[in-house]
Amino acid sequence: MAKIEIRSQLPGVFYRKPSPDEPTFKEVGDTVKAGDAIGLVEVMKTFQQINADAAGIIVSFEVEDSDVISPGQVLAVIEG
Amino acid sequence: MPVKVKNKGLATSIQDMGRPGYFHLGIPISGAMDRFSLRVANMLVGNDESAAGLEAVFMGPELEFTEDAIIAVTGGELPPKIDGEVKETWTTMRIKAGQTLSFDYIRHGARAYIAIAGGIDTPQSLGSRSTYAIGALGGIDGRVIENGDELPIGSISTNMSEGTSVPKVLRRGPGSPAELRVLPGLYWHRITHEAGERFFQETWKVASEADRMGYRFKGGSPLEFVERKQPFSAGSDPSNITDAPYAYGSIQVPGGTEPIVLHRDAVSGGGFFTLGTVISADMDLIGQLQPNIETKFVKVNMQTALSARKERAVMLDSIRQAVA
Structure with a gap:
């Protein structure tokens, strides 16, 4: 079981929910497929979806909801 | 092709x-x-x-x-x-x-x-x-x-x-904190002396809304305005003016809270006072600022602005020679 880090290419604000009233995209322990959304980054007045680039199980989130993030920062770790 | x-x-x-x-x-x-x-x-x-x-x-x-x-x-x-x-x-x-x-x-x-x-x-x-x-x-x-x-x-x-x-020395990018040189402008008199001093002393941060129209900055103190009688056709907020043209690089501060530096896709005019203008030599640097980057505004005069423009032209010339 290899650990895979999901990194953001973008700077901005990270959100784990599609909108404030909706549930989170994914929780620790959830299974993801490559291309599944795990969060959003808000930058330049737009929201960009962050997708898992491999299939596996989410082991951890490395940033909190509404955290300011930098490019290259690890957002979540999956085990696939 | x-x-x-x-x-x-x-x-x-x-x-x-x-x-x-x-x-x-x-x-x-x-x-x-x-x-x-x-x-x-x-x-x-x-x-x-x-x-x-x-x-x-x-x-x-x-x-x-x-x-x-x-x-x-x-x-x-x-x-x-x-x-x-x-x-x-x-x-x-x-x-x-x-x-x-x-x-x-x-x-x-x-x-x-x-x-x-x-x-x-x-x-x-x-x-x-x-x-x-x-x-x-x-x-x-x-x-x-x-x-x-x-x-x-x-x-x-x-x-x-x-x-x-x-050569690496000729690749220009912002320092840390980034420094943007500013020539105080036409509406500088709208803010108090203390507010003007603080604007240049404090460290600001690029907001995530920053885009090609304007770069917004957060984290500094709200500006205090000088009392005035509301001019004809100006909005009621102290940051409002009778509509006027904006220059590229001009810094508007709607409501006196978050400065916005107008950039290449700027609106050409409107009803906000502008406290000054980022000098032309530093406009390129703004394009290289990520959200959350610390930024200081540095007060300069026209002479400094013009020599900075000249230095930038010399730097481009050096690159032309280096890659020719």
């Missing part, structure tokens, strides 16, 4: 040196946010310095080349990859027909410029290929690039050799 867009990146746009001459009609100059870097990218591939290239913001696009080409990537440190192999920025590269140019995540800066020998040869509107998306001018049918687009490339015989590189 078109270049195919496999992945558009984030608001990747075609930009050249812009369309001057229409700001009085509300049409901004547009063009590269960091003109210095686009000029240098063009030099590295043997293009006219004002040829159209791609401006990628924060993340790079994925482009498939259908013919051999000479290319260069400058600006923020967004490492290019040819068929997955990492290459140098600020350096002339050769890419072969069938190969794909992609990018790693950005290490510093905010915008990268991709020049292709021959330049991007989309139709001009009002004398420029620059994308002004809000006004649907330039670019691809007035918009940024999309997946599946085919970018037409002009033909040129270039004698630039692979590996030609710009």
Whole structure:
């Protein structure tokens, strides 16, 4: 079981929910497929979806909801 | 010989040196946010310095080349990859027909410029290929690039050799904290002396809303205004004025809270006071600021602004000689 880090290419604000009233995209322990959304980054007045680039199980989130993030920062770790 | 867009990146746009001459009609100059870097990218591939290239913001696009080409990537440190192999920025590269140019995540800066020998040869509107998306001018049918687009490339015989590189000392980027030099302006009298001092003393941070129209800053103290009688036709907020034209680089502070530096896609006028203007030599640096980067505004006079402009021209000349 290899650990895979999901990194953001973008700077901005990270959100784990599609909108404030909706549930989170994914929780620790959830299974993801490559291309599944795990969060959003808000930058330049737009929201960009962050997708898992491999299939596996989410082991951890490395940033909190509404955290300011930098490019290259690890957002979540999956085990696939 | 078109270049195919496999992945558009984030608001990747075609930009050249812009369309001057229409700001009085509300049409901004547009063009590269960091003109210095686009000029240098063009030099590295043997293009006219004002040829159209791609401006990628924060993340790079994925482009498939259908013919051999000479290319260069400058600006923020967004490492290019040819068929997955990492290459140098600020350096002339050769890419072969069938190969794909992609990018790693950005290490510093905010915008990268991709020049292709021959330049991007989309139709001009009002004398420029620059994308002004809000006004649907330039670019691809007035918009940024999309997946599946085919970018037409002009033909040129270039004698630039692979590996030609710009010396590191001549690659200009913002320091930490970034420093933007400001000439206090027409409406400086609207704020109190203390508020003016604080504006320059405090450290601000780039807000995530910052874009091609304007760069917004957060984190400093709200400005205090001088009492006045509300002028005819001005809004009731102390930051309002009777509508007036804005200059590129001018700093408006709606409500006195968050300064916005108007940039290449700026609105041409409105009803907010502007406390000063970022000098032309530092406008390119703004284009390289990521959200959350610490920034200081530094007060200068006209003489300093003019010599800074001259220094920048000298630096460009040194690069012309270094890569020739």
